[in-house]
Amino acid sequence: MIARASEESAPVTKLQVVKGSKVYGGVHAIEEVDFDVRGGEIHALLGENGSGKSTLCKAIAGAIELTSGTIRLNDEEVVFRSPADALKRGIAMVYQETSLVPSMTVAQNLELGMEELFTVYRTINIRAQQSQESLNFHVDPLALVENLGTAKRLMVEIARAVRQNAKIIIFDEPTASLTPEEIQHLFHLLNQLRNNNIAVIFISHAIEEALQMADRITVLRDGKRITTTETHKLDRSKIVRLMVGRDIPNHKPSGQAKSSKKKTRKKKILSVENVTMGNIVKNMSFSVYSGEVLGIFGLVGAGRTEIAHIVAGVRKRNLIHGGMIYLNGKPIRYRVPRQAIKDGIVYITEDRKNNGFFETMTADDNIYIGYVASAVGRRVLYSLPQRKRVADHWVKVLGISALKRSLKIIEYSGGNQQKVTVAKSLAQEPSVIFFDEPTRGVDVGAISQIHNSIRDLAAEGKAVVVISSYLPEILTVSDRILVARSGKIVEEINAEEATEEKIMFAAVH
């Protein structure tokens, strides 16, 4: 497949990192990494949380500078002082968290960083339309980015990179928040980019995606390159072994759930009755029992996140919206999450950057804040030993790791930020927990750690709801599975009888 690139008359882009190292506070985030990518190739970058994937890519894209080592572009040594610098040389990066400006339109975002004097508003819109059409997108150029879903935002980022003439495009976990259909659309686009001789670097925790899409795969472990190999020479178990340096057993769907399941009738904790809000949530009803994990599957737009937002007070429900929600038989209606937390209900977000944590504080403080927040009405004095005890507990349970524990949370790797978000909410000692896409961006090993903690919460008698678009996840953790479609619960399936086919069938029909 790589050969296709050389058929073009234009010179093929070639980028190399030679012995690239990045040191933070005396510790290597990446160490003497050799890496290369060429036009017409999709190169996947794999590794556990914190192995250095984002760091390597940020260096290539000019977002950070290497401590030592060099970057060579078409055999010439280059030094990028900023992302704008790298972009001038044709390198663009689509970040783990989107870099678009939410309050601007799609068209304005497409032009960001390349505004010319007197660029007329109208031409921007027309150009936006053209560059999107060439990629077969359907995003309204006049829409505000803040009103777009993740998939559309990603499309805009790709359009922007192409519009800026990028020859190398780096994607940091682009598929983490997409539905299966959106992933297929993205893959189609990536193939198009490859056919246009663009070099694509693709970071993902989904090994199957790398196997499906990549021409070559590079695996990092603890900041070092373990291998760069042509994809056809690898398979899933080989990759996992290279990533973690040992074997990890495959997921056993619903095995855990079944073993901890008791036949006794559990206590109904939460019940949602005929809740309606706008045209997103339409007459939704379900109950959650103590000691169970309730999985809610659905495609984007099914109303799953919204109903969780309503229950947990993240989104205010007005009286004009119909329906009732009961907690232990008592009607509830929260205006802010704080009221829900006081009653023991937490919502663990999928959008960690926006509502997950306090960026400039340490992981310990973030977790401790969660603990303190649960003590509404009680007096809690900030206590260092107590902070350490609470934080130590969660760092161990969830396997949170960073070069140094004392780093600001923003300096943690993406997957570890996700774990801190989870820890912060669980430190609140809730009795009803909503997890929204709990393992997005988390590596293979850590996924089972998080699943185990979810099962443990249920075993302790808590009522747990897991919202996920990832079928194996739903099958692994749930005792009972609900399928949501266009704002309604359309199916309830027992874990014993659930199969991927049954669930998917209900979700799309």
Ligand SMILES: Nc1ncnc2c1ncn2[C@@H]1O[C@H](COP(=O)(O)OP(=O)(O)OP(=O)(O)O)[C@@H](O)[C@H]1O
């Ligand atoms: N600005 C920073 N200051 C200090 N340490 C940092 C900084 N940025 C990253 N690190 C550390 O470098 C290591 C590698 O992080 P990186 O973000 O590259 O990991 P990753 O492979 O992308 O992980 P993930 O899969 O979780 O996104 C981590 O231990 C992280 O804490």
Ligand SMILES: [Mg+2]
């Ligand atoms: Mg990362």
